Amino acid sequence: MNELLSQNKSIYLQVSEMIETDILRGILLEEERVPSTNELAKLYTINPATAAKGINLLVDEGILYKKRGIGMFVAEGAKEHIIEKRRDAFYENYVKGLLEEAKSLGISSEQLVEMIRAHE
Amino acid sequence: MSQLVCENISKQYKKKVVLHDIDLTIEQGKIYGLVGRNGAGKTTLLSILTAQNPATSGTVTYDGMPVWENQKALDHLCFSRELNTLSVLGPNTIKVKEYLQMARTYYPNWDREMEQRLVAQFDLNPKKKISKLSKGMLSMVTIVVALASKADITILDEPVAGLDVVARDDFYHLLLEEHEATGRTFIVSTHIIEEAANVFEEVIFLKDGEILLKEDTQELLERAAHVSGLAEEVDAACEGLEIHHVEQMGRSKGVTVLLAPGEQIADGYDVTVQPVSLQNLFVALCGREA
Numbered sequence: 001m002n003e004l005l006s007q008n009k010s011i012y013l014q015v016s017e018m019i020e021t022d023i024l025r026g027i028l029l030e031e032e033r034v035p036s037t038n039e040l041a042k043l044y045t046i047n048p049a050t051a052a053k054g055i056n057l058l059v060d061e062g063i064l065y066k067k068r069g070i071g072m073f074v075a076e077g078a079k080e081h082i083i084e085k086r087r088d089a090f091y092e093n094y095v096k097g098l099l100e101e102a103k104s105l106g107i108s109s110e111q112l113v114e115m116i117r118a119h120e
Numbered sequence: 121m122s123q124l125v126c127e128n129i130s131k132q133y134k135k136k137v138v139l140h141d142i143d144l145t146i147e148q149g150k151i152y153g154l155v156g157r158n159g160a161g162k163t164t165l166l167s168i169l170t171a172q173n174p175a176t177s178g179t180v181t182y183d184g185m186p187v188w189e190n191q192k193a194l195d196h197l198c199f200s201r202e203l204n205t206l207s208v209l210g211p212n213t214i215k216v217k218e219y220l221q222m223a224r225t226y227y228p229n230w231d232r233e234m235e236q237r238l239v240a241q242f243d244l245n246p247k248k249k250i251s252k253l254s255k256g257m258l259s260m261v262t263i264v265v266a267l268a269s270k271a272d273i274t275i276l277d278e279p280v281a282g283l284d285v286v287a288r289d290d291f292y293h294l295l296l297e298e299h300e301a302t303g304r305t306f307i308v309s310t311h312i313i314e315e316a317a318n319v320f321e322e323v324i325f326l327k328d329g330e331i332l333l334k335e336d337t338q339e340l341l342e343r344a345a346h347v348s349g350l351a352e353e354v355d356a357a358c359e360g361l362e363i364h365h366v367e368q369m370g371r372s373k374g375v376t377v378l379l380a381p382g383e384q385i386a387d388g389y390d391v392t393v394q395p396v397s398l399q400n401l402f403v404a405l406c407g408r409e410a
Contacts, residue, residue: 007397010342011318038300045292046318047151048300050338 001027001035005044015040015054020063020082023074030079034064034072061085122148122183122196124169124273124305129178131164131329138164139329142178146273146307151299153320153337154309155402161329162309163202166275169307170199182273195228198271202278203258205251216253216261217246220268229270238264238294242287255282263291266306267298273305280312288312292319317341317398327406337398343381344401348374349391357389365404376404 003018005011022028035043040051055072058064063078075081102112124146131139138161146152146169156162167173169180171187171194179186182193203219205212220239224230239246242260253261259282266276280288295306296319310316317323317337325332333340347354351373362378376396377385385393396404 005318007314008395010338010395012338041296041300042293044318045289045296047321047337048296049150049321050318053338 001040001043005046011044011046011050012053012057015044015046015051016057019054019058020086023063023078024082028074030074030076032074033070034074036071122272124180124182124187124197126169126180127178129165129168129175129180131161131168131173132176137329139168139175142329142331144169144324144331144334146305148272148305149303150305150321151295151319152305152307153313153316153323154307154326155311155313155323155398156309156326157406160326160406162326163277165326166199166277166307166309167201170194170197170275172199172201196272197275198227198266198269198273199275200262200266200269200277200279202281203250203253203262205253205258211249211251213249213251215246216244216248216250219250219261220246220264223265223269227269227271231268231270234270235264235268238267241290256284256287259283260287263294267294270302271304273307275307275309277309278311279308280310280316288315292316295319313399313402314397323398325402325405332405341396341398341401343379344396345377345379345385346374346394346396346400347377347385347391348372348394349389353389353391357386357391359386361385365407376401 001018001022003021005014019028019034028034034055037048037052037055040046040055041048044051055064059066059072061081062075063081064072065075067073098112126142126144129139129142130137142165154162154166164173168175169187171180171189174188181187182196185193187193187197220235224232224235242257242264244257244260244264250258250261259279262276263279266274266279280291283291292315295308298304299306308316308320320337322334323337323340324334347358350371351368354373354375358375358377361383362380364376364378367374379385385391
């Protein structure tokens, strides 16, 4: 959660991604309470409505859930869920850009595959 | 829910029209940012909202009551003006302590404990004369007045002018804390847009005495984008969209677009699409060539 906010993406998306990353890294554990909207607002110096939007996104996806009167908690299976989600988005987020850049440089798919193999 | 509503407000000084027919509704519980160039009419608008300056025409109401000469409505409002080392009579020789005493008499919900806590936190010397304060200290006094007033709708005019970067960060934290604790409404005018953008739930752009837009800050940024590339490709990708601030150099072109709901930048063109910061958007909409 202590990453820095950038200007390159909506703030609420950055808030939700940082929480996800913390769940992936085991900084936040399943069934553990996550910081409140107001705690996040203070940490990042952002409007609480924006922090709430980021949190609500994760609630809608079932990654966090609300315990009435206590706060937000990491759902059981959240980590697996995030891994699946990010795998699904991997092509769109990473491969697509890689292929576009390769194409404009005239690097063929075979050469790309070769580079990946050589890296291993 | 309490609202501050301003309808058809116009203001004219002799022949100069400063505000044109402004409609604005300020809702309870939000932090608003008011942004505009020098001379756009920000201070005039804020002083009319709080009945410190009569409008040439139009009405301002709080909870349905007119605010003009109505103490019942004014008890809910605070406009913490920019302080100056000079008053109309020459150097402003009253002391910080005395200035705060006047504010204490004026605002019915004044929080004495908070006043003292902030004066200590900002390291302000209460015995110092206003005329001897630095720019940053003048801003701190206005912040103390605004926060300690405990008014439901509190307006700060350029509260961070002259403050160093650490003090500005402290101010945003104080503002968020007070907002969290009380749900008070704040309207903050500022020229330092970038660092305050994330604190404002809504932003109001004032240009040449008119409200250019008033919108949820994050939603506004989501519908704004910068598109650049070969001029023909950029034109094709942005055809039919609201375009601002066109910059061209040789074959290359860059534009700022504001997408209406349902619109998008056309796919299939070789262009770079980048997010726009609130400051860039402001320059695109209110800059010289806008």
